[in-house]
Amino acid sequence: MLASELPQPDCAPVRSRIFGEDLVAFRNSDGVIGLIDQFCPHRRASLFFGRNEECGLRCVYHGWKFDVEGQCVDMPSEPADSNFKDKMQITAYPTREAGGMVWAYLGPRVLMPPMPGLEYTELPESQVYPTKIRYESNFVQVIEGEIDTVHVAFLHSRLADLENSATAGTLAGRYTARDRAARFHVQDTDGGILIGAERNAEEDSYYWRISRWLFPFFTMIPREPMGPVSGGALVPIDDENCWFFRIKWNPYKALTPAERAVNDFSGTILPDGSWLNQANKSNDYLIDREAQRTKSYTGIPDGRAQDAAMTDGMGAIVDRNHEHLGSTDQAIIRMRRRLIQAARELEEGVEPYAASHPESYKVRSGGALLPRDVFFTDDPTVWDDITVK
Ligand code: FES
Ligand SMILES: [Fe+2]
Structure with missing residues (x-):
């Protein structure tokens, strides 16, 4: 969740479903964030309704x-000389705040890795x-949309894009619409894959569009x-829903208001706590057929809704047996292979390499205009711009 969802000590607890587990998050009196089972171990009342007071969350x-560690610290419904409370623990996950977000580790405590070394977890707030x-x-469908730069020249285009280019x-405005059949060059990295799409x-x-996928959902x-x-x-809520965190950062200086505004989800989400875009599945993403004829490729109002109409519209878990992948799907194929391979290895007890190597996340995406005989990873300026020192 965003750290701003828990704005101050002892503020209202927030429900959080992640990997199919129903949890509740609260910021205690010392400002520390607890993430615990949503349901009280006594008779399973929801702790969402709890009192967040004096360094703990109390079931009402x-x-x-x-x-925050999940230890029961008070049990006023039992006799004062009972030690029942000392034996009572609720599931609790360790948390960290970084990059304006709350991070949690849901694995076995003995294997707790360092934080991934993503640049935005280490920059000042202004950036x-x-x-x-x-x-x-499903979160993988959304990842597939993110690493598919080809759809931009279709799904997100306006009918005048070519004319205006x-x-x-x-660079994106000038060249994306002119060549819509990009050639993909995909490389494995320690953290995931590096994708160069050449137009x-x-x-x-x-014109090179350079993107990344990093284990497991970045x-x-x-x-x-x-x-x-x-x-x-793209954090799984469960198999059929996911959170999409869009993290905007400037490696070199403070973000301007205009930079923050690009792809800012907060302006278009419903105010009802669902975190859905106003244009969503229930209203066919507010598709406007007249606008589709005269203005934009889709007639769907904003980029986020255009993406969601595609990835959610396939069905929550798409049956990939019916796909026919083409040459521009190479990044998707590679990402799937790495993810499946890592899942199989984990089943055998082999932990993913990236999980214990935070430096493999010290990378950025990129973009460049290069002479035709220079491969994108061979240009030192490009390399500097897509690598975090
Ligand atoms: S159900 Fe929570 S104290 Fe009884
Ligand atoms: Fe998109």
């Missing part, structure tokens, strides 16, 4: 109280801006050279 059914939204599909101020630019140059979409970076974290 019979007053049992738990600290990082996280927002979140809920998607109604001559005067566009960005024809001028006679003697290619993405970084292409960007302008030396510009702010857009990262994603």
